Amino acid sequence: MLIIDSQIHLWDGGQSPPHHRQVPYLAEEAVADMTAAGVDAAINHPPGWDADSNRYAIEAAQRFPDRFATLGWLKLDRPEAPDLVRRWRSQPGMIGLRFLCVAPDERSWPTDGTMEWLWPLAEELGLPIAVCGPTLVPHVERWASQYPNLKLTVDHFGLVGLTPSGGLIQADGLLSWSRFPNVSVKLTGAPDYASDEYPFRSMHDTIHALYDAFGPERLFWGTDITRLKCTWRECITMFTEELPWLPEKDKPLIMGESFSRWFNWTPPPPARS
Numbered sequence: 001m002l003i004i005d006s007q008i009h010l011w012d013g014g015q016s017p018p019h020h021r022q023v024p025y026l027a028e029e030a031v032a033d034m035t036a037a038g039v040d041a042a043i044n045h046p047p048g049w050d051a052d053s054n055r056y057a058i059e060a061a062q063r064f065p066d067r068f069a070t071l072g073w074l075k076l077d078r079p080e081a082p083d084l085v086r087r088w089r090s091q092p093g094m095i096g097l098r099f100l101c102v103a104p105d106e107r108s109w110p111t112d113g114t115m116e117w118l119w120p121l122a123e124e125l126g127l128p129i130a131v132c133g134p135t136l137v138p139h140v141e142r143w144a145s146q147y148p149n150l151k152l153t154v155d156h157f158g159l160v161g162l163t164p165s166g167g168l169i170q171a172d173g174l175l176s177w178s179r180f181p182n183v184s185v186k187l188t189g190a191p192d193y194a195s196d197e198y199p200f201r202s203m204h205d206t207i208h209a210l211y212d213a214f215g216p217e218r219l220f221w222g223t224d225i226t227r228l229k230c231t232w233r234e235c236i237t238m239f240t241e242e243l244p245w246l247p248e249k250d251k252p253l254i255m256g257e258s259f260s261r262w263f264n265w266t267p268p269p270p271a272r273s
Helices: 027-037 053-063 081-086 118-125 137-146 175-179 201-214 232-240 248-263
Strands: 004-008 041-044 068-072 094-099 129-131 152-154 159-162 168-170 183-187 219-221
Touching: 004 183, 004 219, 004 248, 027 041, 027 053, 027 232, 041 053, 041 248, 053 068, 053 094, 081 118, 118 129, 129 137, 137 152, 137 159, 137 175, 168 201, 175 201, 183 201, 183 248, 201 219, 219 232, 219 248, 232 248
Parallel strands: 004 041, 041 068, 068 094, 094 129, 129 152, 152 183, 183 219
Antiparallel strands: 159 168
């Protein structure tokens, strides 16, 4: 089956936070790791801790177009931002946008009007947007309702916080958002939120509930591999071998096909030497 990891981070500068690996994760290393694990392609989310990460994402996609595509970011309060969004997909590998709004100057964006121009423009352009974390995710219901043709993806199982033990706190109403056909969910970082070891059974009911609500067409497997203590291969087999309730016909959807359709991106065949 086509396996697309819906979230990794590549970077070659800056200082990563303590919960990620402390040295850069370069494209060459990622390609080797993906090949060893059986991952066909991965979607790079340029990290905010490297201010130049979009530049490196473009370089990685140019060098390995069959392995990487990108959900990039930009400062929405800059006057040039709308023009950049209009030209977003002209950049190599850029297939959408992703925002967290965790920087101090960004936390008010969802409510102070800074983002209001983005949603109708992205809807007009057919540009998918992923959102992550407690600043943005609670607003998904409003945006999904107001812009029904805007494709919105909720990261990390709808995470809005962590329990004292590091468990997952999901957004209120997350399962009910499945009534909006323009909302999807990334199943990323599952091992990081589990209270047990592989196959991370403490997360299985969470996955099952999302499956029952959204179906396999709107769920995207992924890892966020640079923050995990397990292997990439274990992240795959957790879904392909350890969920007995998941029908075989739905595994290819969750593992890559649904992401490919939602974001209108399929890895091109490798270049012949």
